[in-house]
Amino acid sequence: MPTVIHLSRAEALAHREALLRRAGLTYEQLRDRAAVYAVTMDQLMVWHTVEGLDYLLSDE
Numbered sequence: 380m381p382t383v384i385h386l387s388r389a390e391a392l393a394h395r396e397a398l399l400r401r402a403g404l405t406y407e408q409l410r411d412r413a414a415v416y417a418v419t420m421d422q423l424m425v426w427h428t429v430e431g432l433d434y435l436l437s438d439e
Contacts, residue, residue: 388436391432391435391436392436394432395429395432395433395436398425398428398429398432399425399429401421401425402421402422402425402426403422404422406429409422409425409426409429410426413426
């Protein structure tokens with residue numbers, strides 16, 4: 380059974396920022412390093428979560 384997490388937009392943005400701090404990189408650094416597989420496993424998991432949050436936060 381899938382897990383559903385309910386977050387407000389503000390909570391999702393705060394979670395995204397906390398994840399980037401945890402990775403120790405800016406969004407751009409993490410994106411660029413993930414593109415060339417130069418990240419740790421933890422950073423890769425953070426990247427996938429940030430991508431998912433960005434999708435959910437988009438206005439499209």
